[in-house]
Amino acid sequence: MxxxxxxxxxxxxxxxxxxxxxxxxxxxxxxxxxxxxxxxxxxxxxxxxxxxxxxxxxxxxxxxxxxxxxxxxxxxxxxxxxxxxxxxxxxxxxxxxxxxxxxxxxxxxxxxxxxxxxxxxxxxxxxxxxxxxxxxxxxxxxxxxxxxxxxxxxxxxxxxxxxxxxxxxxxxxxxxxxxxxxxxxxxxxxxxxxxxxxxxxxxxxxxxxxxxxxxxxxxxxxxxxxxxxxxxxxxxDFVGSSNVLPPKLTRALGGPAAWASLRPESVRLAAVGPVRGTVSAVRYLGAGSRVVLRIGEVEVAAYVPAGDPIPDIGSEASPVFAPAALHVMEG
Amino acid sequence: MLSDAPAVLPERGPADRLTAVFWRHPRVLLVLLLTPPLLWLGVVYLGSLAALLLQSFYSIDEFSGLVVPEFTLKTYAELFRAQNLDIILRTLTMAVLVTLTSAVIAFPIAYFAARFARGRWKALFYLGVMLPLWSSYLVKVYAWKLILAREGIVTWLAERAGAGPLLGRALDEQWFGGSSLSTSPVGTFIVFVYIWMPYMILPMQAALERVPGSMLEAAADLGASRGQAFRTVILPLALPGIVAGSIFTFSLTLGDYIIPQIIGNSARFIGLAVYQFQGTAGNLPLAAAFAVVPIVIMLVYLAIAKRLGAFDAL
Missing domain, CATH: 3.40.50.300 (P-loop containing nucleotide triphosphate hydrolases)
Structure with missing residues (x-):
């Protein structure tokens, strides 16, 4: 039919x-x-x-x-x-x-x-x-x-x-x-x-x-x-709990100079990376934890799977993700 | 610093002590609050009604004109004499007509106020409806006597508009006519409708306001025309308010004795009969029996209204 x-x-x-x-x-x-x-x-x-x-x-x-x-x-x-x-x-x-x-x-x-x-x-x-x-x-x-x-x-x-x-x-x-x-x-x-x-x-x-x-x-x-x-x-902002990255940060993280969105579940934490931030909040979700990094004025949420070490508040870390996870927006 | 705060705050005086008593014994407060109004209601209000009922079962000695304090139904039997029955039927007809007319006129006003009027328009509505209630009843009735008089504005306007002969013919009519509007039952009717109208509008408006707008939308959404929505949704839901309003207009018309005295052809109404029997005639038992008539009529009316489902939506 x-x-x-x-x-x-x-x-x-x-x-x-x-x-x-x-x-x-x-x-x-x-x-x-x-x-x-x-x-x-x-x-x-x-x-x-x-x-x-x-x-x-x-x-x-x-x-x-x-x-x-x-x-x-x-x-x-x-x-x-x-x-x-x-x-x-x-x-x-x-x-x-x-x-x-x-x-x-x-x-x-x-x-x-x-x-x-x-x-x-x-x-x-x-x-x-x-x-x-x-x-x-x-x-x-x-x-x-x-x-x-x-x-x-x-x-x-x-x-x-x-x-x-x-x-x-x-x-x-x-x-x-x-x-x-x-x-x-x-x-x-x-x-x-x-x-x-x-x-x-x-x-x-x-x-x-x-x-x-x-x-x-x-x-x-x-x-x-x-x-x-x-x-x-x-x-x-409205639909997801996505990270919204301003053009400067997008470029610093290896993308074009444009607004971009990045889902927390595609972001992991690493000791080294292009950009460093300070851990400002940790929320335990059961299957993992949501960790918020403060990078200058911007907050970027990352996902730490259960079992991985959870960073202390105030410690430094870098967000890393697969390039395909970065979604560039019109504005 | 926080640890210095006491767990229980100090008592500040008798007001705090009283609050504590009321908190521990909530009943005490209830009893204190209810006793005065219950005394008023029970003794003064219902007590006088009981005294009235008692009087109606006495009779008057036709010879001496004194009240005989012995139980009898003789006085009630007198109500069924032709001239008394006439009074009851005349009053009842008037009350029914006044109530129906008030309902028809009040509905669009109440509907507008409940559905559309907001802010300033709503204030204007309340002012418009209540304003007449602030001025003396007697003044209004006498004002209407002038308005309806042969030399008054209504007759003048009717003549100007070429409806003079029509008005004249209507006033020639046997059972509601008279020499002028102010001396005819039509005049009595008009003034009754005017005087009691606010008592119909306000409960009606309150009832209509309680019907959520979404309910009317639901009716339309499901395919109802305006007329169907009115019959099946608005009217049944507003009925308690309409009945409440009609209780006012109906019972107030049943008991009024001033309007028929000033405007109309001096045909007697129940209120006037009560007034005359207890005053000039000194027949208190018959006056009491007459006073019971509106009570009985209202009870019957409420029973019918209940049976019709007027209170289902309450």
């Missing part, structure tokens, strides 16, 4: 301004059909506004938004075949879980029995069989999220939009939910677009992601692309 070439969602020079604030600034974006797409960025970077532009809760100030090839810039939310899992879940407290899940069918005028059957089917999908008669108030946070998921999926949307879907869950539940969401997306084949400020979440779940900064997309690509080959200092 060849993949559908029409993208699920497309932004063409989309801007959304709030007064003088350019929340989204001339963004071009293509989300492939069936993708698990992440929009990553710090708060205020425009990622949530982009999601709301897709669902229709925000209107673009300029540009066009296409859902499966159709321009929806003038289509209200209720007629866009995309559904949202809200950050606060936004379950209707006066309805039972089943009524919540079946809401999308109810407003379409589907008869009661079909509604009930379909709702049960979706509750089973999110592993909440037997919870149909409860009220949202009687559920735990994780269960509420599953209800929100089932409710958003009942209309069989073209794309499912998730706004910080795991933000309100505790760590353990979050990790379990990540795997489950991923599995669910694979099974259903629906395009998932999710917004997060957590780089680990974005890297581990998405098969493609956009990093947002100040209303623009700083980089777009696969998690590996973005993590190992950041295009800019901002991406390197």
């Amino acid at each position: 060849t993949p559908d070439p029409t993208p699920a969602v497309e932004f063409r020079a989309v801007s959304r301004h709030f007064g003088a604030v350019r929340a989204v600034d001339s963004v071009d974006l293509t989300i492939a059909e069936g993708a698990f797409f992440a929009m990553l960025g710090p708060s205020g970077s425009g990622k949530t506004t982009c999601l709301r532009l897709i669902s229709g809760f925000e209107k673009p100030s300029a540009g066009h938004i296409l859902i499966h090839g159709q321009d929806v810039s003038d289509v209200p939310p209720n007629r866009r075949n995309v559904n949202t899992v809200f950050q606060d879940y936004a379950l209707f407290p006066h309805m039972t879980v089943r009524e919540n899940v079946a809401y999308g069918l109810m407003v379409k005028g589907v008869d009661r029995r079909r509604r009930r059957d379909k709702a049960e089917e979706l509750l089973a999908l999110v592993k909440l069989q037997g919870y149909g008669d409860r009220r949202p108030g009687q559920l735990s946070g994780g269960q509420r999220q599953r209800v929100a998921l089932a409710r958003a999926l009942i209309n069989e949307p073209r794309a499912l939009l998730l706004d910080e879907p795991l933000g309100a869950l505790d760590l353990k539940l979050r990790e379990a939910m990540q795997d489950e969401l991923k599995a669910l997306q694979k099974r259903l084949g629906i395009t998932f677009v999710f917004v997060t400020h957590d780089q680990h979440e974005a890297l581990s779940m998405a098969d493609s992601l956009a990093v947002f900064n100040e209303g623009k997309i700083a980089q777009i690509g696969t998690p590996e692309d973005v993590y190992t080959r950041p295009k800019s200092r901002f991406v390197a």
